[in-house]
Amino acid sequence: MSGKNAFVIGYPIKHSRSPLIHNYWLKEYNLTGSYTKLEIAPGDLKTFLSNMESSIYCGGNVTIPHKEKTFEICVRTTETARKIGAVNTIWLEDSQLCGDNTDVGGFLANLDEEAPGWDAPCEKAAVIGAGGAARAILVGLASRGVRHVKILNRTADRMRALADEARVWGFQSVTTHLLAEPRAFSGEALLVNATSLGMVGQPALSVDLDGLSKNAVVSDIVYAPLETALLREAARRGHRTSSGLGMLLHQAAPGFERWFGVRPKVTPALRDLIVDDLRQARP
Ligand SMILES: NC(=O)c1ccc[n+]([C@@H]2O[C@H](COP(=O)([O-])OP(=O)(O)OC[C@H]3O[C@@H](n4cnc5c(N)ncnc54)[C@H](OP(=O)(O)O)[C@@H]3O)[C@@H](O)[C@H]2O)c1
Numbered sequence: 001m002s003g004k005n006a007f008v009i010g011y012p013i014k015h016s017r018s019p020l021i022h023n024y025w026l027k028e029y030n031l032t033g034s035y036t037k038l039e040i041a042p043g044d045l046k047t048f049l050s051n052m053e054s055s056i057y058c059g060g061n062v063t064i065p066h067k068e069k070t071f072e073i074c075v076r077t078t079e080t081a082r083k084i085g086a087v088n089t090i091w092l093e094d095s096q097l098c099g100d101n102t103d104v105g106g107f108l109a110n111l112d113e114e115a116p117g118w119d120a121p122c123e124k125a126a127v128i129g130a131g132g133a134a135r136a137i138l139v140g141l142a143s144r145g146v147r148h149v150k151i152l153n154r155t156a157d158r159m160r161a162l163a164d165e166a167r168v169w170g171f172q173s174v175t176t177h178l179l180a181e182p183r184a185f186s187g188e189a190l191l192v193n194a195t196s197l198g199m200v201g202q203p204a205l206s207v208d209l210d211g212l213s214k215n216a217v218v219s220d221i222v223y224a225p226l227e228t229a230l231l232r233e234a235a236r237r238g239h240r241t242s243s244g245l246g247m248l249l250h251q252a253a254p255g256f257e258r259w260f261g262v263r264p265k266v267t268p269a270l271r272d273l274i275v276d277d278l279r280q281a282r283p
Contacts, residue, residue, distance in 0.1 A: 003032030006259040007060035009040045009048065015281075017274055018061050021252045024273055025264040033260055040066065049073050049090075049097060059091030059259050061252075062099075067132060074099035083139050083169070086132050089255040103136035106251025107221070108144065113250075113266075114242040115217040119144045122189045126150040128179065128207065129194035130158040133221055137194050138162070142169035152177045152184055152207075153195075185211030191234075193220040198228040205230050209237060217241070223248055224278050245274060 008018040014037075022035035038060075040048050045066055052059075062070045067086035071077060074087060075096040081087045087099030111118055125146045127134050130153040141149060149171050153159035159176045166174045177184050184207060185191070191212055197205035199222045207230070209218070218234035223244030231241045249266040257263045 003034070004058045004259050004261075005034045005036070005056045006255070007036050007038045007057055008063060009038050009045075009060060009066060010063035011039055011041055011065060013037045013039045013063070016063060017248065017277060018063075018252060020274060020277055021249060021270065022256055024270055025256050025262075026260065029260070029262045029264065031260050031262065035060075042066070042069070045069055046073060052097065053092060053095055059089070059255070061255055062088050062090055067101075071099060073097060080104050080139065084132070084135050086135075088251065089258070091255075091258045100254065101136060102251040102254045103133065103247070104140040104143070105254065106247045106249075107137050108140045109250040109253075109266075110246030111217070111219060111242050114246055115219070115240045118190060118217045118240075119146070122146045124148045124150070124186075124188045124213075125190040125192070126152060126185060126188045126212075127192045127194055128152045128197075128205070130155070130162040131194070134194035135162060135165075137192055137221070138166045139169060141190075142166070142171055145170075146190070147172045148175075149173070150175045150177055150184070150188065152179050154179045179207070182208065183211065184208070187211070187213050189213045189216050191216060191218045193222065193228070193230055196222065198222050198230055200224045209234060209239075212239070214238075215240075220244055221247055224281065226275060226278060245271065245278075249274070 008016050016037050019037050071087045076098040078100040081099050081101040084101045089100045089102050151163050163174045163176045196202050217240045219242040220228045220230050221244040222228050234241050253264050
């Protein structure tokens with residue numbers, strides 16, 4: 001195939017929407033090249049990455065469960081990737097494997113677009129979750145000057161370990177709260193769900209939104225369904241909301257620019273394409 005070729009690797013990879021996004025942009029910007037999903041088993045990851053230079057690929061996206069292992073294999077990484085300890089975007093530079101984590105920028109770009117002014121300033125925020133996505137979001141919130149953050153999670157150990165790390169990222173305070181305990185919120189101006197709760201096929205997220213600031217923005221990074229029960233309830237209470245789809249689209253843009261040389265735009269037409277695909281998908 002002429003032009004540049006990129007991939008998304010994961011295991012499994014069947015449900016990835018990344019090819020839909022990148023192939024849309026390839027067509028939109030009239031570029032030759034390809035973007036393909038490749039299922040790579042964990043045992044084959046190292047070999048796949050070592051052989052990248054002699055392959056047709058110039059780089060690609062990395063998804064579950066390969067983000068941390070690929071970070072370890074990368075020779076060069078961005079500061080953001082090092083804070084998170086995981087990469088989702090890789091490329092070759094001077095024959096060396098380089099990696100970045102674009103979830104942080106994707107999350108912030110989407111929040112800026114869907115809830116402008118959310119950080120002007122944001123004194124207090126709460127993040128539900130203590131996995132890779134929560135970590136990326138906390139790095140993003142620290143970079144935008146959020147002063148106080150509360151982390152909520154089902155499992156105490158993982159939550160406390162993440163809180164210990166987040167304390168050196170620039171917050172004035174980082175507190176923790178078990179998800180199962182009531183009365184979680186106290187005047188937060190931003191709430192983010194960074195768990196898989198509320199996703200199609202997963203249990204619902206059950207939190208009492210009482211206690212959030214009256215003007216709080218509520219964000220959910222789950223994008224299937226497009227409007228989660230959390231976002232519906234937040235909207236019913238008059239909060240501004242931000243959904244996971246925009247983050248998915250915005251995190252894809254920097255990778256596309258690296259591999260294909262054009263900074264693509266997240267447009268309503270692209271959104272509609274993914275929305276249609278999500279609506280057609282069966283749980
Ligand atoms: N919109 C986007 O672009 C985007 C980007 C990245 C991720 N995501 C989505 O974000 C979600 C989390 O991803 P991740 O990479 O952070 O995953 P992860 O590292 O596996 O973390 C999963 C998180 O969800 C919690 N969780 C899972 N099942 C639960 C349950 N039954 N009850 C309570 N808590 C539960 C876990 O809590 P414990 O610690 O207690 O296990 C943990 O906090 C996924 O749904 C992913 O698709 C979306």
